[in-house]
Amino acid sequence: MRTPARAGQPLFAQAPKAWQRILPFAVVGVFVVTLLPVTIAVLSNDYALGGGWAGALGVAQTVPLLLAVTRPLHAWGVVLVADTIGGVLLIHADKVAAHAWPWTPMAIVGYLVLMACLGLRESIRTLVGVWLVTGGVGAVLGFFQPADTMNTAALLFVLGGVMLALTGALRGLGDAQQRIAEQESISEAERARRTLLEERARIARELHDVVAHHMSVITVQADSAPYRLPGMAEPVREEFAAIAASARESLGEMRRLLTVLRGDGAGGGADGERAPQPGIDRLQQLVEATVRAGQPVELSLAAGAAGAAPPAVDLSAYRIVQEALANVVRHAPGARTRVSVTVDEGEVLVLVVNGPARNAVVALEGSGTGHGLVGMRERVRLTGGTLDTGPLPDGGFRVAARLPLNAPSGTTPMNEEGS
Structure with a gap:
């Protein structure tokens, strides 16, 4: 599972398959196409709200859901305002009695779709704030409830909270799994790098013996040159002595470097490292x-x-x-x-x-x-x-x-x- 999306990206924008990336648009599109005519028809026929108001509210309560795929928090603000205005207008509707108020059934369905998009995108603090604002608006509208109506403020408050909790948990699970995958990727890269460095250190230890042999030969030849070649001039003797001293110094530096490389105790022990290669x-x-x-x-x-x-x-x-x-x-x-x-x-x-x-x-x-x-x-x-x-x-x-x-x-x- 992957994190549904980052800010500004569509939901499931990081999904591996194309149909998974298109899925949020398709689902929200189906809800908008379904809810828009139903909302207008119910407001006009069941609540006897004027045709102009019914059409305007139907558009305002459903079309912004398309924005929920990319920017659900903005869509929530628009839909909440539209639903609140709808609740206020329905107070004076001719047939509001015996119907749901302030949230109509279509408004509740659309709002829950919006809650699902919010839960998959926003932080826990934002989700709690959205939930509390939804309950607060419903509670304020409750003071103006028309007679003989079914108050749906508590219903939306409970269902919205459940939807936010479920989708928020799903998003948290996706985030956790993505972090684990990223950590595993980092660990694998570190293991590969450590293996490479260990191998290079082992090769360096082995090559020490090869190079040390040649440096030892140079030292011996330089030290023995005055005895093997009698009558050598003094400047030549000093040159050979300098060569021998440089070779011995280089051998000492190599041994100190090898001591560092052998410091981890790997490679089978010091005796094994000193064996002929x-x-x-x-x-x-x-x-x-x-x-x-x-x-x-x-x-x-x-x-x-x-x-x-x-x-x-x-x-x-x-x-x-x-x-x-x-x-x-x-x-x-x-x-x-x-x-x-x-x-x-x-x-x-x-x-x-x-x-x-x-x-x-x-x-x-x-x-x-x-x-x-x-x-x-x-x-x-x-x-x-x-x-x-x-x-x-x-x-x-x-x-x-x-x-x-x-x-x-x-x-x-x-x-x-x-x-």
Whole structure:
């Protein structure tokens, strides 16, 4: 259910279907077309009110109901004035005795339609005010009640209150459900953003080991250069010493950053984070472990692929295959799966294709290291590559990644906010 409308909008303007948005106009239109001739006829024949007055009151009491779809409070003011004038005029009507007064049956029906529109639009304070004003006008007119008439002021007061209460409660329920839906939407967006940030932090932790290795090599080479190359001039020695000091300082900054990233305790503990990061050369072990778990997997690994990729691409290729196989185990248990890793024209091509699930799909408790496709996309962003995923016509699924061996300069995917 949705909130019926905002101020100035027609009732049900936010409804998802066209017929629902047209419905208020159709309902009110039917009441106006029905009540207008009946009101004129009853005022003329039953109450013996003059034809001119009967026509004017019939129009004034019914036509403003059309305004109730968009501005019910304005329509209520017009109709209340028209009904009050009608009650005053009927005091001197020739046949008012033994009839309803001050509100005629047609006026009561039209007024209840107006109350329904008000209840779906206005606040509780406004509805209470409308109800009290309706009762007050009826009470004041009661002092001038003609003899032998049936006073309908109390009837309209009670029926109007019931209608306002029902439609007001309906509107409150719609508002509550809309707020819940909006909150769920916000929560879902926050969960997606948190998942993305967690995945980026995990990738940063893993890449620390890759970068730290190279920085350590630079430090060792710079420190050992005077011993490996005797007779080095003093300015050259000082240059190598400065290089070693800068490398050690960079390593210290990286360790402090890693301490912050590990502060949540996630990622399997500090020991797991210090372990050597896997690469393409470990895919055979990964596939064998998946096969032992009952998943039929075939691996096609091009000759030389294991040593051709730089560390970041090497790690990303392994993690993409790992996440893809984890998704197959979760969502297509028993499906035959093919993993292919090749090197072609300066790119590492990773392809994981699985067929339809042979067994019933069950919800497994994931123990993977990432967040499925989110992790794959972030790793591909990191290397400046491309990722193509999607279902296959036979019910299977395909994951294809292209990872350039030399990432384009200026690529800073870890600082982007979208995915």
